[in-house]
Amino acid sequence: MWTWFYKLASPPYVYAVAAALAPWFLGLAALTIGYGVIDGLVFAPPDYQQGDAFRIIYVHAPGAWMSTFVYTMMAVAGAIGLIWRIKMGHAVAAACAPIGASFTVLALATGSLWGKPMWGTYWAWDPRLTSELILLFLYFGAMSLRSAFEDAAQGDRAAALLAVVGVVNVPIIHYSVVWWNSLHQGATVAKLGKPSMDASMLWPLLSMFLGFMLFFAAVLCTRLRGEILNRERQASWVRGAVNS
């Protein structure tokens, strides 16, 4: 097991594994997202309070979940790069940032569109919304910091430090609806015990969660390959990778 773990620090190994896995992740993502969209839009019944507007959950909740998941992954990868000085850690963190930022934009925009018919406003300085907006700024900050230094290693370290410090915002986002009075609804799926959704609504949502995770894995693999090539341009193994 440790041999496999050590191999993850090897750029040529990760480059080859990412190339092999990306199409599988993408294919499975297309299947699960396709099922989730059709089941969620066509077969799931309307909510007894929100009517058909509740269907926004099928893109909003997976987007919001991914925004915090990708940030946590970016922070962990950055910490691995900082503590053990493993270059692949910084490469993964760099590849995560734009993907996570796009999911955060999706969560904010779809939440805003959901908020208008339900709360009567597109935006409120609510704890959940505000902490999610801070997450977007943290992503932008990490990306800006990485490119702000002439020395790439220095940029990596600065971005990783910001990602690690900013990870404190992730539990704040999650528990904001518990700690403060919030317009935003509480947990529905991740609630301990029984989720407060009927199975006919829950299955397409779980399928969308899985689909977004698989899609992220596929995009991360492709971005990571680019990131590795940018960082390893002078390495001898790159010749074979570029010519293949």
Place this chain on the structure above:
Amino acid sequence: MSGGGFWAMGGYARYVWPCFALAFLVLAWNLWAARQYHAAARLRASRALAMAASEKADQPS
């Protein structure tokens, strides 16, 4: 649900459909941007390799 009723989304069509459109736009952008990024990195790497090879060939033996 009838065809017209489906597109009307119970009167919430102008909120539901833009959300789904945006989601697919974000997914499509992610895929396109990642592929572009990889293709650009690959091009840069092959140029760097070609430059290194020509420099080596120029050196007097």
